[in-house]
Amino acid sequence: MTIDLQTEPSSRRDHGGSDFAELRRRIDDAGLLDRRPGYYAARFALLGTAVVVGWASFVAIGSTWWQLVTAVVLAVVFAQLALLAHDIAHRQVFRTRRPSEIAGRLVGNLGVGMSYGWWMDKHTRHHANPNHEELDPDVSPDLLVWSQDQARNASGAARFIGKYEAFLFFPLLTLEAFNLHISSVRAVLKPGLKERRLEGGLLLAHFVIYLSLVFTVLSPGLAVAFILLNQAVFGLYLGCSFAPNHKGMPTLTGDREPDYLRKQVLTSRNVRGGPVVDVALGGLNYQIEHHLFPSMPCANLRQARPMVRDFCAERGVEYAEAGLVESYTIALRHMHSVGEPLRAA
Template sequence: MTPPMNSPAAAAPASPGTAETGSDYARLSRRITEAGLLRRCPRHYTLRLGAVGLALGLCWAAFLALGDSWWQVVVAAALALVFGQVALVAHDIAHRQVFRLRRPSEIGGRIFGNLGIGMSYGWWMNKHTRHHANPNHEELDPDVAPDILVWSTEQARNSRGPARFIGRYQAYLFLPLLLLEGFNLHVSSVRALRSPSMRSRRLEGALLLGHFALYLSALFVVLPPGKAVVFLLVHQALFGVYLGAIFAPNHKGMPTLTGDDRTDFLRRQVLTSRNVSGGLLTDVALGGLNHQIEHHLFPSMPTPHLRRARAIVRSYCAEIGVPYHETGLVQSYREALRHLHRVGVPLRDGSAGS
């Protein structure tokens, strides 16, 4: 079944045997297919979805059991981690790693995204699909569009408003700004409902409203107003930091593209992505997105297969002379922050346009 244009799967080129036959990507794709790494993993996702659902239920059960107590701050922190895992599950569902067909993927994405954590499935799909098609492209990837932060010296020179001030110190402000990312996700989701291009706006809006109503009712019914506000701030702030910790290592600090500088599909995905080395704990904490290169090359590949695909992709990149970048988790953050500091130079030395 051909993926719709609003699906992340649509970002990938055709499978082997089509017009891509003979290309570098087609040859790699044949090796991956022959290794059986594109097959679904129903047992893995049954266990994973069950575990995430159980963790979510246990957090809310602990919340109700504790009642009016400052120990709720611990529950808020734990719930932030669980919300991050729910977001990762929604990500895999949207990429059709769990269900092959669009309809069950949409249903699952809206349940886990809209209702589960207050994130619009339709808004995220639109944004993430454009990112996958053109990662780190300054005009085409919404994840590196100049907004509060700048991602290249050219963006720094042309920055205006808050970005012009924040860009000077953005490496130092990056972590504090992540404290707001959870709130930004909710605000962006609600704003997206005004777009006539979003499909099923009423359904998306109803599910978002249901999430916010249940969430806020639980907080302000069980807790006094002061504790409820503290719980909300701790939970949403740490949720934002966790999301940032998951996604920041993937592309930040890697080469950016501009104009028609897109190269072929394989190089466009590999050269702009960074893998993070580590074991099972890293895989769980980052939801498999530490294998970012493999994920971008094969978006519908189930998460448990990414580690096995890494050996094939890395070896193939060495064969064809394509740099394959992998580093440790701490080093990945260092590289991202150094890049943010470096591109802010025009703003600090006064060479940016007025």
């Protein structure tokens, strides 16, 4: 089964019949799939201002170790830009494909050094098959293992890291931004990526502008320290935004799977919190609602939550929620548990 990243099944195409169709009707009636142009205009303006002010401050401060504070601030801005690119890819911002692709490449490739096309393909496969051990690239056993079956079959680095992955998880997240950049460069160097030259040119522009600014303003040693801290915090922020959503939830294998509603709800976890958590995680804390309705503007997810939760209660579908710290604890306990076969070997 393939599900386009920007859309969810309509009532007529619901895999499993009536449950999702009825929930979608209620969501439609509440107007929660309507676009929020004012919200996204304000978000674009705020982030654009943050980028300009952040780099202007960087230049004004000059070559001083206080720039490590700037490195952290700009890392937060980069992460928020990546979260905005996520919304653009899901067509939460623009209804049609072309403006979404233009904005996505400007924010993703030029803004943060991430190949929009590569990431979109990867994320599409995740949404189509969340937590499916053979089909979801986010739970493939590359360095980490996500089930005891994966642990038993692990080899190479995954075999060693899997033993202690609960302890190594957060340190490894500091490398996630570097992994994002490297994977993006690899994607544009291989044939097959749509608009490969455009994506490559925008990526090159990002790296040239970023490195030129850093090495022009800062001394070489400070420049290296700035880059390492900036990219480490950027990666950690991104990882912490995505980690609570599926880690420690049931995984799927083989060809048999539940219907669309249950597949998306039972493999996802919401993170409870107020407006600060909503902004910090870019709405990804409403992961259940996002997976059910990926094109729903993230500003509407909070309103959709009680409707989806109550509907799941009506249908007897388990609806998982946890606090932010609790969600990380669950994920780490799960990772420690799945590494047991490797520690026992």
